[in-house]
Amino acid sequence: MSDVWRPIKAALLQVHSLVGLVLALLWAVVGLTGATMAFEDEIEASLNSQMMRVEASAARRLTPDELIARLAAAGDFGKISAVTMVGDPSAATRIRFARSESGTRPSSVYVDPYDGHVLGSPRGEDFFATVRKLHRWLLLPGDGNGIGRKITGSAAICLIAMLITGLVLRWPRRARSVKTWLKPNLGLRGRGLHRSLHAVIGTWVLPVYLVMTLTGLWYSFEWYKAGANWLFARPQAAAAAMQSKPPRGGATAESKGETKTETKAEAKPLAFDHVWSAFLQQENNSYGRALMTLPAGAGTAVRVRSWPRDSTLESVRDEFRIDALTGRVISSDRYADKTFGERVLASVLDIHRGAILGWPGKLAFMLAAAIMPLFAVTGLLLYLSRRRHRRLARQPVGHLVPGE
Known part of the structure; x- marks a missing residue:
C-alpha cells in the first residue's frame, strides 16, 4: 500500500465505522421489516383464502354503490375510501375505509359480490400495516408527512456511502480472484472471522442493497422523484x-x-x-x-x-x-x-422488492434484507476489537528519573 493511499484508507475507515455505529440499528429495523413484507401478498392470500373466494353464480354481480349500500345496511363500518373489484366471478370484493378523526383506519372487509354479504376482515392486514409504517416512517407521528420519511431517506443515502466506502476498503490485492471476493474464510476465529463475514457477505448483497436504496429514495424525497421523472420520462x-x-x-x-x-x-x-x-x-x-x-x-x-x-x-x-x-x-x-423509461419508473416498487425477477428475486431480496443485522453485529465487534488493539498497542510511559 502506497504512503498516499494509507491515510485516505484510514479516513474512509473512520467514516465507515462511525456512520455504521450511528445508523446500524436503524438499518437493521428497515431491513427486517422489509424482509417481513417480501411475501405479504402471498401470506395474506393464504391466511384468507376462504374469505376471498365465493361460489361463482350466473346471477348479476352488484355494482360498487349497491355493495356499499348493502354494507351500510349491515352496520356502521366507517367512511368508504376504496373498492377493489375483481374480474374473476368467484372472487370477493374488498372495501377499504378512510381514517377516522382519531387517525386510525378501520380494517377493510370482503363482501360477496352477488348479495353484499359481509365475509369478514382479512387476517394479517393490521400487522402488515404496522410493519409498513415502521419500514417507511419508523412509526413516527405524521406518517408520510412526518419526519420519519426524511429520516429513512437520509439513512438510505448514508447506506449508499457505506456501500461505496466498504467496497473501497476491502479491495483485495488480487482483485481478479473470484474466490477472494466471494468466499468467506470460515476457518478463522474472532476478529478475522468477523472481518471475513462482514466483507464477503457485504460483497454478495452490495448490488441488492444498491438497488433497494436507489429505489427506496423514490418514496422519501420529492426532489429525487422529480429528477427520476426528468431523466426517464x-x-x-x-x-x-x-x-x-x-x-x-x-x-x-x-x-x-x-x-x-x-x-x-x-x-x-x-x-x-x-x-x-x-x-x-x-x-x-x-x-x-x-x-x-x-x-x-x-x-x-x-x-x-x-x-x-x-x-x-x-x-x-x-x-x-x-x-x-x-x-x-x-x-x-x-x-x-x-416508453421503456416510464415503465422503469412505474416498476419502482417491483424493483425495490425484487418482484421484477419473479419469486426467486423476491426471495433473494428478502434474504438480503433479513441479514442486515449481521452487519450491525459484525461491524460493532470489529470496532470494539480495533479499540482494544489500540489500547494494547500503546506502550506505558513511566516517569523518567534523571541519570537513568
Missing part, C-alpha cells in the same frame, strides 16, 4: 406524474370541470357507479382487478388502477382519473403506451 408524462397526486398535506383540483363540481361533492358523498361504468367502457369490460380510490380532499376525481388477468406485477397496470359526478374520463395512462 417524456416531458409531458413527467409533468403529469408530478401532478397526478395532490401535495402531501393538501389537495388540489384535478381540472376546471372538477373545480366547478367541488361544492356539489361536499354536499353529497361521491358515488362509484358513474366511475365504474366509464371504466368498463375504457377497458372494454376486460380486467383482472380494479381498485377505485376516492380523492383525499374535496375533489371529485376518482383514481382507478386496473391490472390485467395475467399480471403478477404491481407495475403492469393502467390508470385512469374519472369524475365521480359525470363519469367523464379526466386522464388515461395506459401501460402499453409507456
Whole structure:
C-alpha cells in the first residue's frame, strides 16, 4: 500500500465505522421489516383464502354503490375510501375505509359480490400495516408527512456511502480472484472471522442493497422523484406524474370541470357507479382487478388502477382519473403506451422488492434484507476489537528519573 493511499484508507475507515455505529440499528429495523413484507401478498392470500373466494353464480354481480349500500345496511363500518373489484366471478370484493378523526383506519372487509354479504376482515392486514409504517416512517407521528420519511431517506443515502466506502476498503490485492471476493474464510476465529463475514457477505448483497436504496429514495424525497421523472420520462408524462397526486398535506383540483363540481361533492358523498361504468367502457369490460380510490380532499376525481388477468406485477397496470359526478374520463395512462423509461419508473416498487425477477428475486431480496443485522453485529465487534488493539498497542510511559 502506497504512503498516499494509507491515510485516505484510514479516513474512509473512520467514516465507515462511525456512520455504521450511528445508523446500524436503524438499518437493521428497515431491513427486517422489509424482509417481513417480501411475501405479504402471498401470506395474506393464504391466511384468507376462504374469505376471498365465493361460489361463482350466473346471477348479476352488484355494482360498487349497491355493495356499499348493502354494507351500510349491515352496520356502521366507517367512511368508504376504496373498492377493489375483481374480474374473476368467484372472487370477493374488498372495501377499504378512510381514517377516522382519531387517525386510525378501520380494517377493510370482503363482501360477496352477488348479495353484499359481509365475509369478514382479512387476517394479517393490521400487522402488515404496522410493519409498513415502521419500514417507511419508523412509526413516527405524521406518517408520510412526518419526519420519519426524511429520516429513512437520509439513512438510505448514508447506506449508499457505506456501500461505496466498504467496497473501497476491502479491495483485495488480487482483485481478479473470484474466490477472494466471494468466499468467506470460515476457518478463522474472532476478529478475522468477523472481518471475513462482514466483507464477503457485504460483497454478495452490495448490488441488492444498491438497488433497494436507489429505489427506496423514490418514496422519501420529492426532489429525487422529480429528477427520476426528468431523466426517464417524456416531458409531458413527467409533468403529469408530478401532478397526478395532490401535495402531501393538501389537495388540489384535478381540472376546471372538477373545480366547478367541488361544492356539489361536499354536499353529497361521491358515488362509484358513474366511475365504474366509464371504466368498463375504457377497458372494454376486460380486467383482472380494479381498485377505485376516492380523492383525499374535496375533489371529485376518482383514481382507478386496473391490472390485467395475467399480471403478477404491481407495475403492469393502467390508470385512469374519472369524475365521480359525470363519469367523464379526466386522464388515461395506459401501460402499453409507456416508453421503456416510464415503465422503469412505474416498476419502482417491483424493483425495490425484487418482484421484477419473479419469486426467486423476491426471495433473494428478502434474504438480503433479513441479514442486515449481521452487519450491525459484525461491524460493532470489529470496532470494539480495533479499540482494544489500540489500547494494547500503546506502550506505558513511566516517569523518567534523571541519570537513568
